[in-house]
Amino acid sequence: MQIRQHLRDETSANKPAVILHPSGTVVTFAELEARANRLAHRFREAGLREGDVVAILMENNEHIHAVMWAARRSGLYYVPINTHLAPAEAAYIVDNSSARAIVGSAALRETCAGLAGHLPGGLPELLMVADGDLAGWGRYPECVAGQPGTPIDDELEGDLLQYSSGTTGRPKGIKRELPHVPPDQAPGMMSALIDYWMDRDSVYLSPAPLYHTAPSVWSMSAQAGGITTVVMEKFDPESALDAIQRYRVTHGQFVPAMFTRMLKLPDRVRNSYDISSLKRVMHAAAPCPVEIKKQMMDWWGPIVDEYYASSEAIGSTLITAEDWLAHPGSVGKPMQGAVHILDPDGNELPPGQPGEIFSRAATPSNTSTIRRKPLRRAISTGG
Structure with missing residues (x-):
């Protein structure tokens, strides 16, 4: 599944892929494509390979889709974490999923900052905050600066790794086997x-x-x-x-x-x-x-x-x-x-x-x- 199939002409490229409401912030298909590609290159540079996991601690904002697409086209699992969880609860998911990277946001600063105290093995090496500053975390714009906006050479289809628990017990990770094929050969989501x-x-x-x-x-x-x-x-x-x-x-x-x-x-x-x-x-x-x-x-x-x-x-x-x-x-x-x-x-x-x-x-x-x-x-x- 590709975003870039809709960038064949200027009209498609400039078409809004995401409009945030009520702020009115717009991300075009061309911008979403470039952002996802730059982050995919950063994931590869950090050593993330097919089957690795990226945890996401973000509210509904202009960056979250780019993070999910970057992981999905890199053969990675991505785990969007419930933004209402306490640091200890979020840390359980980071640890249980064996996440090798976390991308957070300024709105979830307190949750992100509190993870370290609840992770026995420590934080993953790749830590980014999309919009703001957090001690020990890289700033997203600087982390992807200089990365190309074109696709990585070894694109593979990744998938959502969702945690679900109902009302009792610890959340369970629902993990599907990856197809081990490039995105354009994978069955589309729905x-x-x-x-x-x-x-x-x-x-x-x-x-x-x-x-x-x-x-x-x-x-x-x-x-x-x-x-x-x-x-x-x-x-x-x-x-x-x-x-x-x-x-x-x-x-x-x-x-x-x-x-x-x-x-x-x-x-x-x-x-x-x-x-x-x-x-x-x-x-x-x-x-x-x-x-x-x-x-x-x-x-x-x-x-x-x-x-x-x-x-x-x-x-x-x-x-x-x-x-x-x-x-x-x-x-x-x-x-x-x-x-x-x-x-x-x-x-x-x-x-x-x-x-x-x-x-x-x-x-x-x-x-x-x-x-x-x-x-x-x-x-x-x-x-």
């Missing part, structure tokens, strides 16, 4: 769905923190398709409506809590924004109350699709707005693979009965978890 759902003229709104799986994957997939991504620096319900109106947003992905907050806005506020540019929106991450979704459809029209999936990427379902109106509360049919609802003994249950969800991917899974305790039964040998 490329089939993006191609079906959007086109080059679409404008995609990313309202959630990019340390979450879906926001990072969807925004990068949109960029890979030449689509402008409007990234909210922090979600606010009225600000989201302003972004839709200001940038003529056509598509976006939300979570149910965002719907609830937008619906709580006074009618005069909701009705003061022009959202007619919206063609389709998607939601996931948590159950959406039927009444909330009905209210969103009444407001935005039958354009609210939903999917159910996991960070492990083992099975997923999709339901369109039209199908949901006929089957309220459903999360649809499998997009790939199969979904089974089983009882405690592993027997398949009939429709309408509660049970445990088991998913089977369409192809053999190449996903593992980084953890130090035995894993409870999670995979059915019966498929």
Whole structure:
């Protein structure tokens, strides 16, 4: 997957790849390409090779996509760390993932500075802060100064290394085997769905923190398709409506809590924004109350699709707005693979009965978890 395929003419090069909202900061496709390439060269210069890990401690800012793209096109894993974690919690992920580099930001200065006291093996050698100063850390502009804005010679496809934990225990790293091929030979992140759902003229709104799986994957997939991504620096319900109106947003992905907050806005506020540019929106991450979704459809029209999936990427379902109106509360049919609802003994249950969800991917899974305790039964040998 390449950004540079959209730089074949001056119009594409100058097209915004990222627009931060509400600040209005713009990063063009040409700028994103050059920044990612310079950082990729720096990673190689520091000795990072295929399979190594880069930890990212950044809020939604103008640098985070360049860091993720630099790692992804260098055959590296990149780990966006939850910005709300305490230093000890963030350090656990740095240590558990065996990160060889950390790229932080001034906004996360205190977290970055507190890592050292919680890392038994010490900090990685390559430490950069994107926008500011931090003792012992290199300044991002100086670290990449003099590096070429052209691709490294040995580009390889990397991947997201996401940490997920639910409500109990330490986070677990969800690690997929790398494809060991150049980016242009690798299967695109959600490329089939993006191609079906959007086109080059679409404008995609990313309202959630990019340390979450879906926001990072969807925004990068949109960029890979030449689509402008409007990234909210922090979600606010009225600000989201302003972004839709200001940038003529056509598509976006939300979570149910965002719907609830937008619906709580006074009618005069909701009705003061022009959202007619919206063609389709998607939601996931948590159950959406039927009444909330009905209210969103009444407001935005039958354009609210939903999917159910996991960070492990083992099975997923999709339901369109039209199908949901006929089957309220459903999360649809499998997009790939199969979904089974089983009882405690592993027997398949009939429709309408509660049970445990088991998913089977369409192809053999190449996903593992980084953890130090035995894993409870999670995979059915019966498929």
